[in-house]
Amino acid sequence: MVAAGIANRRPMHRYDLFTLELFIAVVEEQSIAAAAERAHIAASAISRRISELEAMLGAELLVRHSKGIDLTEAGTALLHHARTIQGSVAVMDAELRDFASGLRGLIRVSANKSAIMETLPMELAGFLALHPLIRINLEEGTSPDIVQRVASNQADLGIFGGNIPAPGLQIVPYRRDELVVVLPPGHVLSGRASIAFADLLDHDFVCLERGSSIETLCRRAAEDLGSEVRVRVRVGSFEGQLRIIENGLGIGVVPRQVLDGQMRETGLTALALEDSWRLRPLHIGLRDHASLSRPARRLIAYLTQPSPNATAACPTGASCDAGPSLRSSPQQPSD
Structure with missing residues (x-):
């Protein structure tokens, strides 16, 4: 029965991760030549891979012109999913590469200036002292940019001003x-x-x-x-x-x-x-707590406990992975 179900399933396209990475690079650099230099690959090879991707999908992804490139509607959709895949693969790779010994992983955090200038550095130092095999990539930005990074899976969690709309994100109160x-x-x-x-x-x-x-x-x-x-x-x-x-x-x-x-x-x-x-409240925003990596869930639990310096936080128990009190951000427009 299972084999029959698989046999009757509609064939899926086979996506190449490297091609998706090149596509993201072209969009971010706004130039195939610049993306080629960034990826250390010939520009003609990138053009060929994107053309093959367009042929496989049956849709144009990029409009090339003298000033660079523009995304088509299909290209915009692919960019969203490609970044999601890239983020998931990066988290998976970081966790599994060293998983043999203890809790390891990479957490991508995006935070505003207030958080970085206040207690966040001290809290991250305390968390990493408890979890020496976890790595954190901390990126600073404005609150609206942080919301966008989390929503587009360029960050696992973001810390931003509570007055900034964050439609579609789950919100955890952080500090005031x-x-x-x-x-x-x-x-x-x-x-x-x-x-x-x-x-x-x-x-x-x-x-x-x-x-x-x-x-x-x-x-x-x-x-x-x-x-x-x-x-x-x-x-x-x-x-x-x-x-x-x-x-x-x-x-x-x-x-x-x-x-x-x-x-x-x-x-x-x-x-x-x-x-x-x-x-002013500061919030932690995330896409979905259940789909976060285990290290990211532990970091949120650590940041939201009453006393972040308590070394009893998240030793090895499951309580740290259960998740804090979450609420969805209202669907309100940003200015």
């Missing part, structure tokens, strides 16, 4: 941080202990790049007040933001814990924000 206002030396507001965000909108701001969690919070808060944030300078890091503020080019909003680690030997002043959104 407090946002404060940073003032340069001698600023007119320096004598105050706290301030409402509305009273800041007549001043120039130094902000992180557009789309970051904090920038989005400030922009939406200003819009709710019928105003806008006067951004004078945008930077790509908290360190750069604080240096620019220190030199008098504007004020800024940063996590208190980030500021506490950067205020030594500076003339910066911190004011408490009076608005309720100053208390």
